[in-house]
Amino acid sequence: DARYYQEKVEHLKRAHYYLAISEVSREEGLAQLDVEPERIVTVSTAIENEFQPMTLTAAEEAALRRKFGLQGSFVMYTGGTDDRKNLPRLIQAYAQLPIHIRQTHQLVLVGKIDQSTQTTFKALAKKYGLEPQELCLVGYVSSEELIQLYNLCSLFVVPSWHEGFGLPALEAMACGAPVIGANNSSLPEVIDYAEALFDPFQVEDITAKMRHVLEDPSFAQVLREHGLQRAPL
Secondary structure, three states: OHHHHHHHHHHHOOOOOEEEOOHHHHHHHHHHHOOOHHHEEEOOOOOOOOOOOOOOOHHHHHHHHHHHOOOOEEEEEEOOOOHHHOHHHHHHHHHOOOHHHHOOEEEEEEOOOOHHHHHHHHHHHHHOOOOHHHEEEEEOOOHHHHHHHHHHOOEEEEOOOOOOOOHHHHHHHHOOOOEEEEOOOOHHHHHOOHHHEEOOOOHHHHHHHHHHHHHOHHHHHHHHHHHHHHOOO
C-alpha cells in the first residue's frame, strides 16, 4: 500500500549516495527522494560478452525453429508482461500490418508468460483478426537460445511506456538485430537513434515503424549497423 512504499522511500533517504542505471532513472530519483543532485550518479549498465552476432548452422536453426514453432521471419519481443510493457498494443500494432507482411513474419514473444496472460494475449490476437500461428508465445528460453533468437529475428521491438534501462534492447543491438522502441523513459538513451523511436501509446505509430523496417532493407541495415556500434559504448 501507499504507506509501505513511503516507508521504503524514507529508508532510501538514509543512503549517502545512489547509483542510477540511466539518466531518466536519476531524474526520477531526484524527483521522488528530494536529495541533492550530486548524491545520485548515473552509472548505466552493460551486457555480457556472449551477446554478439553469430551464424547458426542449418541444423541449429532448424532445431530452434522446430522447438519454438517458428515458421519464417519473425518480429521479436522479450521481457516482462506487466502493464507498462505495453504488449496488448504491440499485438494490435502487428495485426494492423499489411497481410503480405504478416504472412511472412510471425510476432514472437519470448519469456515466461503465465497461463492467464497467455489466454489474454491469444484472445486479443483473435479479436484483432490474427490466425493462431501469427502470434507465437515461446515461453522460457535458455541464454544460448535467446542469443540465437536475437540473431535470427528480422526486427526487435521494445514497446514499453516505461523502462528504468531496457536491457533487452541493448542485447538485441549487440547481436545485430534491427531495434525499434518507445520514445520515452530510458529507451531513447539506450537506442540513441531518433528514427528508431515511436509513440508507445499510438498503435498506428508502432505499426508504421515496424512496417518501415520490414519493408525497407536499407533502413533495417542502418539500424543493424547503428546497434552494433552503439552497444559497446
